[in-house]
Amino acid sequence: MPYYNNDDLLRYFSKYIADKADKKIEKLKNEIAEEKEQSVKRIEQELHKSIFRGLDIELSELNSDFKSRMNKVRTEYSKELIEKRSNLLNSVIDEVHDKLNDFVKTDKYKKLVTKQIKGLGNDFCSEKVEFRIKINDSVMKKVIEENYKGKFIIKEIPKIEIGGFSALCFKLGVMTDLTIDTRLEEKKQWLYEHSKLAASI
Numbered sequence: 001m002p003y004y005n006n007d008d009l010l011r012y013f014s015k016y017i018a019d020k021a022d023k024k025i026e027k028l029k030n031e032i033a034e035e036k037e038q039s040v041k042r043i044e045q046e047l048h049k050s051i052f053r054g055l056d057i058e059l060s061e062l063n064s065d066f067k068s069r070m071n072k073v074r075t076e077y078s079k080e081l082i083e084k085r086s087n088l089l090n091s092v093i094d095e096v097h098d099k100l101n102d103f104v105k106t107d108k109y110k111k112l113v114t115k116q117i118k119g120l121g122n123d124f125c126s127e128k129v130e131f132r133i134k135i136n137d138s139v140m141k142k143v144i145e146e147n148y149k150g151k152f153i154i155k156e157i158p159k160i161e162i163g164g165f166s167a168l169c170f171k172l173g174v175m176t177d178l179t180i181d182t183r184l185e186e187k188k189q190w191l192y193e194h195s196k197l198a199a200s201i
Helices: 006-103 107-120 138-147 180-194
Strands: 129-134 152-157 165-169 174-177
Touching: 006 180, 107 138, 107 165, 129 138, 138 152
Parallel strands: 129 152
Antiparallel strands: 129 165, 165 174
16 A cells, blocks of 8 residues: 555545535636637627617518508509599590580581481381480481371480580380480490500509
């Protein structure tokens, strides 16, 4: 058995204690370093989440504001476009209206309505027919009187502004509308529905 004196034992135990202490200190250092690293990561992640949460909120608000502004622009643009489209189409209709008013003063108008009255025929109604015409349309009145062979009465109504006629058979409950006004209204409707000037966003 080796012999140890007190100094040797003291040195031996001091070294043993120092080694153990160093290992524990190293272990603690590693644990502290690891804990520090994880804590830093957690803080960074929380900051990252917090920053991105804030950015998401800001982006959401900006996006909402942008959509609101875009909708406002679209609405204003759409209103302006619809107004311009309407004005343009109305100007076309007004021009046609004027040309039709000129047309009813020509012989072509007389020929047209004469053909229509003759085409109506006596089989339209066996009883008295009510013809409705424009107020003071002497051409239309004369054409009916000269060409319709059945019984009839003529009424001048303000609703017809251009010309032509409508014929009503009360017995059969039928009516034929050959007014230029109705034809113009149909064409106007067609123009509004099929025009390439329709507003679209």
